[in-house]
Amino acid sequence: MFGRKKQTPLMQQPEGQESDLQPRLAPKSPSEAIKPMAAPPPPPQLRRRRGGMMSTFSGLLTLLIALAGAAIFGISILEKEVSAPGPLQADKVVVIPRNTGTNEIAGLLKQEGVIEQPLLFEVFALLNRQRGQLKAGEFLFKAKASLEDTIDTLVQGKAILHSVTVPEGLTSDQIVARLYDNDILSGDVIETPREGSLLPDTYKFERGMTRQQLITSMQTAQRQAITQIWQRRSTDLPIKTPQELLILASIVEKETGRADERTRVAGVFINRLNKRMKLQSDPTIVYGLVGGKGTLGRGITKNEIETATPYNTYAIEGLPPSAIANPGRAALEAVANPSRTKDLYFVADGSGGHTFAETYDQHQRNVARWRQIEKTRATTDGAVDRAEPDDDVKSGMTGSPAPAPAQDQAPAVLKPGARPRAFDASEGTNKDPLKNKSFDLNSQKSVPNLRQP
Known part of the structure; x- marks a missing residue:
């Protein structure tokens, strides 16, 4: 009993489980004993289900790539088509x-x-x-x-531009009539613009532009021109407002069509204003008689010179109440900076220009030469150019203390069949704004030479 160990019973394994301590089966043969044991099979991989978002994104990406490729291909085809020559055979x-x-x-x-x-x-x-x-x-x-x-x-709006030329010296009524002659412009003019408020020039416009729109553009251009010129005027002028500048420029415009003498003609009127002399400009008489409707179609009579109207500068002192035409930029510049001379008179010289004089005696001699030119021309033409004034009228032109400076046009009643003289230097010539509708004011090469008919 003593000295003998008590045997401990083996722990029992649960039923259905193999113990790790269970002895392995002995090999059946020596060859099997030296063979390596087979590796256990890998554990099975669990297949995860793909999420819905990733699948959708992948599909969209594939679709976008396909669409981009198709778009690039389509654009290349489109570019080829749109750059190919069109079917139009002529412009x-x-x-x-x-x-x-x-x-x-x-x-x-x-x-x-x-x-x-x-x-x-x-x-x-x-x-x-x-x-x-x-x-x-x-x-x-x-x-x-x-x-x-x-x-x-x-x-880009590369529309065709048309043009209309408005020469210097036309009245507002005449400009409106010219716009109505243009069949590319459309619409009506609301009212005739104030005299002198339109800037003569060549205006470009597209089809469909109305006449009133063009009138508005001309008014804006004139206001801008007057403002600019007024700012750089001479400081010793007897004119005190831009409106007075405009009025005198319109008279200068009607007195001469020569660019080389505008400043000198303006200087004559400036000198007269400084000396408180009457301007005695024939175009102002005509405007007082017919307004902006046109010309007399005849010479000015003695009675018309002596009849006082607000525009008759033979009767009134200083400037008329308004412009008598629409002056161009050159006439405005001439009045703002006139020639520094002592001239008080000028008379037509027979070539479309004028001869100037400082004294009345010089002016008389110039008038006599002009009378001789008229007589010679009438003889050469084989017709009476205009009626010879009687002694009273002649003395009124050349013998009075204040002779007419503006081309010295005689107040005469025309004989039957006589041809009326022009009331300004350009009327009746190739540069008469009422006759010439083709030249371009912006191109000096296309402006016809001024010459007496």
Whole structure:
């Protein structure tokens, strides 16, 4: 009993489990004993289910790549199509009305033979919206113009520009009449502008511009010109306001059509104003008789010179109440900075210009030479140019203390069949603004030479 260890029973394993201590089976043969044991199989991998967001993103990315490729291919094809020469065989003018939609423009261009594919035109116009909207107007499309060229023309607004020339010296009524003669302008003039408020010039405009819009542009240009010229005028002038500058410039404009003598004619009137002499300008008498409607069509009579009107500068002192025409920039500049002379008189010299004099005696001699030129011309032409004034009228022109300076036009009643003389230096000549409707005031090369008819 003593000295003998008590045997401890083995722990029992739960049923169905193998113990790690369970002895391995002995190999059946020596060959099996030296063979390595087979590795246990890897544990099975659990397959995870792909999330819905990742799947959607992957699909969208694939779709976008496919669409981008298709877009690049389509754009390359589109660029080739829109840059190809168009069907137009010769240059053509097409008018695009206002408030016309893109599809209507496409149809109109197709009808006019400018493009072949209206749908392609609309697509390309849509792709170029960032460059601007298609504009209305009158456009010139070149022969073989591509669709891209056509779009550029409409987007950039390269409309055809027309022009109307308004010569210096026209009255506002005459300018309005000239605008109504232009059939490209549209609409009516609300009212005849104030005399002298329009700047003579050559104005560019697109088809569809109204006459009133052009009148407004001319008024704005005249205001700007007067403001600029007034600021750089001579400081010792006897005129005190821009309106007085405008009035005197209109008289200078009607007295001479020669650019080289405007400042000298202006100097005569400035000298007379300084000496408180009457201006005695014939064009002011005419304007007082007919307003801005036109000319007398005859010489000025003695009675008309002696009849006082607000515009008769033989009867009133100083300036008339308003301009008698619309002067140009050159006439305004001439009055603002006249020639520094002592001239008080001038008379026509027979060549479209004038001869100037400081004294009355000099002026008388100049008038006598002019009378001889008139008689010689009448004999050469084989007709009486104008009636010879009687002694009373003649003495009124050349013998009075204040003779007429402005071309010294005799107040005469015309004989039957006699041709009336012009009342200013340009009337009846090639530069008469009532006759000449073609020359461009901005281009000296196209202005005809002033010469006596």
